[in-house]
Amino acid sequence: MKTVVIDRDLLELEIKPYAKLEEYRRLTEEDVRGRLLTAGEFTPCPCPGCRSTASRVVFEKSGMAYLECDHCRSVYVSPRPLEEALVDFYRNSRSARFWREQILPETKETRRAKVFRPRAQWVLNVLDRYRPGARLGIVVGYHNGLLVEELARQESHLFHMIVTNAIADIEFRGSELPNVTIRPTSASALPSLGPADIFLAFDIVDRCADVEALVAAAQATLAPGGLLLASTISISGFDLQVLWDRSESIYPPERLNLLSTEGLIALFERHGFETLEFSTPGVLDVEAVQRVIHKQPEAPWPRFIRYVVEKRDEDAMNGLQEYLQKYRLSSFARMVLRKPR
């Protein structure tokens, strides 16, 4: 297994303008309480990482309970809304529209240059290394437009991609990319699109209602030796561990599953995947901790953490972030997994 450290100059502000983000969070809270909580059925679930049922409530956000697994220490929402309610939320809620229409356009070029261009480079490097000659890719998860564009731009003979998320028709409206098919597809129907060489599941594990079904679908969709590339927010990361319930990154419904490193490994190994890479190349942990401690100085922060982020300079902050990446302790995790040949 390998792990990757990335030296990247990205500030959270560049991809999440704070004023608009505050408004987005306010709308999300309203939508969750007014739309999701009243939408009907909620279902309890075991730990999405290790499937243990031994857990306890550790905090609550927007009326939903977050549980911590006693076994692998993943944190997850249970009971939780069904996938259909989430699709409705992402298609029709005011907060989702605000994200698509206000935040994404404003940050588009920064996201392209600093997030999606390097991610596309990484995808292509992974294919060069483990699956040269890939012909078919399946893309699940939301907001992958820039990634798909960058892949097409960087590789003229790109493999065919099928973008499957439930709102792909909205996200890709008006865009015509060669070798890209838009086909919203439920997880259970994904295998009918295969066999695929690569399955891209970016920023979806943390927000999908049924992780087990998603990973099982990836397994069934991939050809033998095919690759699953996934990214997610992980509770093992520095900012989430320090900030915990005060973290601004933890809110429903986008963060239903905050798997620990151990939970993520258990999840993918349970479905027979071999882990080729497990990295936490996040760049925003220290900045997030710094910002929240500054906003809530009265909270009982660990003395050492408070001292470091208040008294040390940018170089020390960068060094700390690099350390977190090197030892897989950032909260942004990415993985390369291979289905057995």
Added chain:
Amino acid sequence: MKTVIVGYGYMGQIRKQVVDTMPGLKLCGICDPFLVPGLIPVDTAHYQDYRDAIDDVRPDVVFVCTPNRYTPDVCIYALEQGCHVFCEKPPGRNLSDIQRIIEVEGKHPHLKLMFGFNHRHHPAIVEAKSFVDAGRLGRILWMRGVYGKSGGKDREFEGSWRNDLTISGGGILLDQGIHILDLFRFFCGEFHEVYGFLSTAYWNVSVEDNAFVILRNEQGQVAQLHSSATLWKHTFRLEIGLERGYLIVEGLLSKTGSYGREKLIIGRKPGDDEHGAVGNPREEIVYFDKDLSWDVQVQELVTCITHDLPVTDSSSLDALRVMEMVDAVYRQAKLRSAAASVPIRERRLP
């Protein structure tokens, strides 16, 4: 396949671990004239003479892990007895040793012969090769390698067979530097010009403790090696300069971990729209935590034997070519020595 290991020192014991876990191989005998009783594997026949081991066990595969002086004789005997051979590097003390081995190999074309250039299969090297072969960073412009160790405790290091010219045939260049020379070929192909300087700068030994080698091939790619037994901090560093970026392999997963955590640094030449990054590009560092190089190589040999495929990785041709480089450096050193090395300032006088 019945397997015998000849030479049961440091490398022989590593090979035993590989053989023990490799499907298709069964260790049936070990041979070493100086076997340490506590180290002899239970239920495995042991011998002091390699000919007795091979004649008695009649193995399918022989691993040759002996000091350099004995390597060609053991390889040749094993081939002549119809055995496939895995031979540690270097393939003998000098060019004529590998030429002798190849001559006998040629008489037994159905047998497989592989040499232990395992660094090709270290994870960071494999990853770097993938980047180079994919071509996204352009073609290789140059390579530079540093591989060195601190020697060890004075008496232990100076008394090692590796530093006895009559047994080893050469010093640090033949012992460690040969890996980097092999990697230069692995990435750039054949080199036709070889220049080198040797020095015995510190240790009281009959071989070189430092070697500086510079090579150029017909594509104009230049490679430079510093191989040293006086690097007090153990070092492995291989740099590859390409048209649109660079790759640096640093550290090496090893039994002791003394070369540091193995990593690959990937740097991309900044684009025209990234003015601030000129001279200080963003880098990615890939850390590796598992070295499968020993297993991968032996698995490859087993596959070649099982499916009667030609050995294309770490073959006798690879061994020959790299020994030609080493030989060129040693011959130059001898010529310079014969010319009684005149200081540069003195030579410039009219």
